[in-house]
Amino acid sequence: MRQKRYEKGRKGQEENRNFSNLNFSGKRKSTKAQEEIVGFALIIIIVAVVILFLLSFSLKNSEKESVESYEVDSFIQAALQYTSQCEINARNQSVQDLIFDCVDNEVCSNEMDSCEVLNSTLRGIVGESWKTSQNTPTKGYELVVKGNNNEILMLKEGNATNNYKGGLQSLTKSSDSIEISLNVYY
Amino acid sequence: MQKNKSGQMKIQQMAFMLIAVTLFFALVGLFIVNVLFSGLKESATVLEEKNAILLASKLANSPEFSCGDSFGTSRVNCVDFDKTMALKKNVKAYSDSDFWGVSGIEIVKIYPLTQGNTLCTVENYPNCGRLEVLKASSGTGVSNFVALCRKENVEGLVQNKCELAKIVVTYKDAGS
Numbered sequence: 001m002r003q004k005r006y007e008k009g010r011k012g013q014e015e016n017r018n019f020s021n022l023n024f025s026g027k028r029k030s031t032k033a034q035e036e037i038v039g040f041a042l043i044i045i046i047v048a049v050v051i052l053f054l055l056s057f058s059l060k061n062s063e064k065e066s067v068e069s070y071e072v073d074s075f076i077q078a079a080l081q082y083t084s085q086c087e088i089n090a091r092n093q094s095v096q097d098l099i100f101d102c103v104d105n106e107v108c109s110n111e112m113d114s115c116e117v118l119n120s121t122l123r124g125i126v127g128e129s130w131k132t133s134q135n136t137p138t139k140g141y142e143l144v145v146k147g148n149n150n151e152i153l154m155l156k157e158g159n160a161t162n163n164y165k166g167g168l169q170s171l172t173k174s175s176d177s178i179e180i181s182l183n184v185y186y
Numbered sequence: 187m188q189k190n191k192s193g194q195m196k197i198q199q200m201a202f203m204l205i206a207v208t209l210f211f212a213l214v215g216l217f218i219v220n221v222l223f224s225g226l227k228e229s230a231t232v233l234e235e236k237n238a239i240l241l242a243s244k245l246a247n248s249p250e251f252s253c254g255d256s257f258g259t260s261r262v263n264c265v266d267f268d269k270t271m272a273l274k275k276n277v278k279a280y281s282d283s284d285f286w287g288v289s290g291i292e293i294v295k296i297y298p299l300t301q302g303n304t305l306c307t308v309e310n311y312p313n314c315g316r317l318e319v320l321k322a323s324s325g326t327g328v329s330n331f332v333a334l335c336r337k338e339n340v341e342g343l344v345q346n347k348c349e350l351a352k353i354v355v356t357y358k359d360a361g362s
Contacts, residue, residue, distance in 0.1 A: 050214055054221055074243060074331045077263045081333035082297070083348045092345060125350055128297040129331065 072167030072182055079125050080169070080180070086110075086117040095121060096171065103147035103176050115152065118145075123155055130184055132158035140185040147178050161185045234357070242330035242355040245286060251353075257335050257346045265293060265353060267336035271311055274319055281320055290322020290356030293334060297350040312336055322356035329354045 080096040086108035101114035140158025171178040253264035306314035334351035
């Protein structure tokens with residue numbers, strides 16, 4: 001009887017010891033897992049920083065746009081100097097003069113309306129310079145001529161896409177103010 | 187013996203981990219270098235292109251080509267057709283000294299397109315569509331819009347006539 005009680009007590013002691021051992025290894029595993037999580041998080045942070053760095057580099061390419069819109073500005077300046085078929089005071093009017101004539105409702109010497117000549121001339125110039133089709137880089141354009149804040153001419157061709165370059169030119173003559181804007185869609 | 191084995195395992199694990207981390211950073215480094223260098227090449231091309239476009243505009247406004255005050259008021263992006271035609275005759279002096287630093291200069295009429303693609307000569311001037319100031323052998327061409335102006339005799343009266351054209355400048359690529 002005594003022997004039995006002694007053995008029971010010993011067994012109990014051994015179980016208790018094993019249990020405390022188990023607890024200890026569980027704690028160690030938990031610390032190791034925490035360390036691994038911290039390492040993983042560090043790697044993720046490093047990768048995120050690298051990705052952000054690369055993204056900032058790739059988003060910096062806005063310089064090309066300003067160069068390309070320079071072409072539109074040059075076009076407007078050159079088109080304004082074009083000599084039209086409208087003759088007033090024995091002199092063929094330039095597109096720039098023709099816009100002011102149109103605002104003032106002037107009539108050309110061949111009895112043609114200055115606005116009509118302006119429309120046909122600009123249609124020809126813009127159409128020939130910015131050919132629009134699915135096979136060309138230019139998908140469309142929109143030219144607006146405003147005189148004293150009133151729209152006097154609007155030419156639109158092709159599709160208006162989100163990728164476009166624009167140019168704006170303002171002119172003033174006595175009391176008239178003109179604004180020419182051109183958007184070319186790619 | 188058991189402890190020794192476990193130590194070896196740990197050393198192996200560490201070695202593998204070190205190799206993996208080194209490989210990872212080497213790959214990331216390669217990727218960054220690749221992106222940086224491709225960007226550098228691209229920015230060099232963009233810069234070259236920008237310079238060429240600006241050069242096209244600069245050439246159009248240079249004394250050799252520009253209209254100046256010949257057509258009434260001072261004009262920008264205006265090429266004097268008569269002057270350029272005269273320049274074509276003496277272009278050898280400019281090309282020999284690489285005066286403009288480009289390999290080709292050409293003026294192409296855009297509107298009206300009545301003369302098509304006919305090359306301008308003294309005989310057919312001004313009824314032509316293309317004036318080759320400096321003939322380009324190879325390279326990249328960039329263009330800019332200009333007004334091509336000349337003096338015209340209409341029924342005894344000298345009149346200014348401006349058409350729309352493009353000045354095409356050909357430059358040698360950075361790589362070539």
